[in-house]
Amino acid sequence: MKVKIISLAMILSFASSNAFAKEFVLIDNEQGISTGNWSISNKDTSVKAPAFTVQNAVLTGGKQAGSEVITITSGGFVIKLSPTRGMGILSVEGDGVRMGWDSPVNEVVNPANINLESRGGIGWLEGFNEMMVRCGFEWTGHAVEADGMMYTLHGNAGNTPVSKLIVDVKDTAPYTITVKGLIKEKTFKKSNLETWASLSYVPGARSFTVHDVVTNQGDYERDYQIIYHSNFGMPILEQDAQFIAPVKEISPFNDYAKEGLKTWQTYLGPTKGFDEMVFNIYPYGDDKNQTKVMVANKTGDKGAGIEFNLDQLPVLSLWKNTDTLKQGYVTGLEPGTSFAYPVTIEREQQRVRKLAPGQSVEFTLTYRLLAGKKAVDDYKNQIKTIQGDQLTTVVEEPMAYE
Template identity: 40%
Template sequence: MARCRCFTFLIALGFALPTLSVHADQRYVLTSTEQNLHRDSWKLSGGNWSVEKKALHGGKQEGVDLITIDNGVLQIDVIPTRGMSVYEVRSGDMRLGWDSPVEDIVHPALIDLESRGGLGWLEGFNEWMVRCGLEFAGHPGTDEFEDGAGGTTTRDLTLHGKIGNIPASEVEVIIDTAAPHRIRVRGIVYEKFFYGPKLKLVTEVSVVPGQDSFRIDDTVENLGALEQEFQIIYHANFGAPLLGAGATVHAAVKSVAPMDAHAAESIDSYATYLRPTAGFVEQVYLVEPLADEHNRTGAVLHNAAADRAASMHWSVEQLPYLTIWKNTAATEDGYVTGIEPATGYPYNRKVERAAGRVPKLSPGQKRRFTLDIGLHRGEESVKTVVDQIKSLQGDHQPIVNREPPRS
């Protein structure tokens, strides 16, 4: 059967979403291995919103698919070819994203994850949010683990796993016909290996027209007949103009620790940022968050003027750990910070397993992960969301560990 390539597919709806029927949601399949279908170019619009898909060309991004959701306030770029990562979010003078030295949105076929001692993942690292996982995440290195047949296996793991470099097998756009008429881009990504993991990621990026917030809603499922370890880190990366000298990250902190001796030297300033500094060596801090009575927690990054901010909220039942990655290097080398809710910390899986931070999925079991992200403008709006974090902190004094955890 010939592959379906629909080079141009345009639907223009001459109305805003509230005029839609309240019957079945509208669904548009853009990519499907089951249907042997792929649309290179596609657009759907409805007055105050649009969803557009295009194929990128030139250099290492040749053949990469990019979907842009515009809800009238936010423009969100999703990359189906790269595990449904979110490349960038824009809203007026605000941006969630960063200026990576890697400028192309690199096709996974051109990335060798095992190169440079397992650091090949960095050859494509430029997204605002990339998932690390699913079989493993964190630092490269050798891991020894049970092979499921009663023996042990030794394997060299690469940086941050494979899921961010696997193209989605199924991609569709869904328009909710019932209020508030949420716009959804849904993808399915499989991480499968013979004599290995059989994991399925169903991921959805969604937004309501006119709102300055959006949601990432993921489900990870074990398709295998045996219990399966998994890890996931939501590696959300922020650069200028939100990040700058004097920028601050707020989190409700039960405890914080440096990841290594170098980070320990600056533990007292882990929450504030320097200007771009040539030769800066990354610093990583490991946070155990506090949560409210509903197990919700959050983090806020605001600029030095405290009049622009981004917030992230999630459940500690789903993602009990938070990593703050500070890389305030020269702009040319990648001036960026990562705020990373996760199932664990970014040590090699061998270390994480020994610390009890590698969860398992039973055969057929599913785990859900939801992140709510907001953009905030003006001093009052920023103060409100920061006060929410301070309320979570309450009278609890954070435990500040001045030495890295023993591994």
């Protein structure tokens, strides 16, 4: 019999992956834990860590009563997300730049006050104001009646409060803060999906990472879809702002979008009567199939970038909603497994993926706030490197009609 010798160094190595962290459980429905208002700072975890605070607040009044919001603050950089709304990211601000937008929906609406099937299946819009909302995971896309049910707009995840909520802070450099919540999409005889949705941030940085793991806990193969609906308004979005991406192919979502094909890389200012204009994009990736996309203001000193992997998220929807400021002046850069057509169309075009029983799939996206011309130019040059001399194919007709 062979005896495996484990050295002290190996033991310390094994321990280091778990020991040097502090974990705070804020919600656990199985254990009856609901912490409510709560906060910590770097002084509670490590005296050597850069200054930061993490706060959880329970909101009161109106449609947001009972909604919880976590705020991470470090070095003038502020991230707000809501575990009540499927771990959606409400806004990110720093250095005079905001990643987010001004929706007519100005409360963090508690899902208990939303009927997703209202208005013909678009009740989702009654809570839509996030910088990033997860559209999925059981299905996504435009509402449609099929299979004896209503597939409501963009699925359930964004309106599902988490069943568990954990804040993890590493005790050693770089002192990463991770907020993770468990989203359960479970329906008798239909769905048994569990998603650990997380956001990780290094204090002092101007970027953060979203990492989600979706698992089929059932005994049958099930569909899944996801669109990371990432939304930006002023001060990044303005007249002649730019969308920049390494585009392999672009096509209009519908006939209305055909009118914007000649100017898909730029934006209008607030324009009354402008309807939603959407484009379907297949991006190029680098040698690891990583890609980057961005939106920047006219002068190129304010922007937002997203990095993701095309094996995980092969398509991008570009949503232009340059309507009036009060109506919601916003653009969406939306990496996904699918485009925003109803699930029936996405199935026909074979973009709906499946999870076997017990199988998991993961998604990783890195968001970066770009403040100053150098930061914007550097990110733009990284995108240009991915594009290289590869051509962009512009398809003039929609790939499908609803």
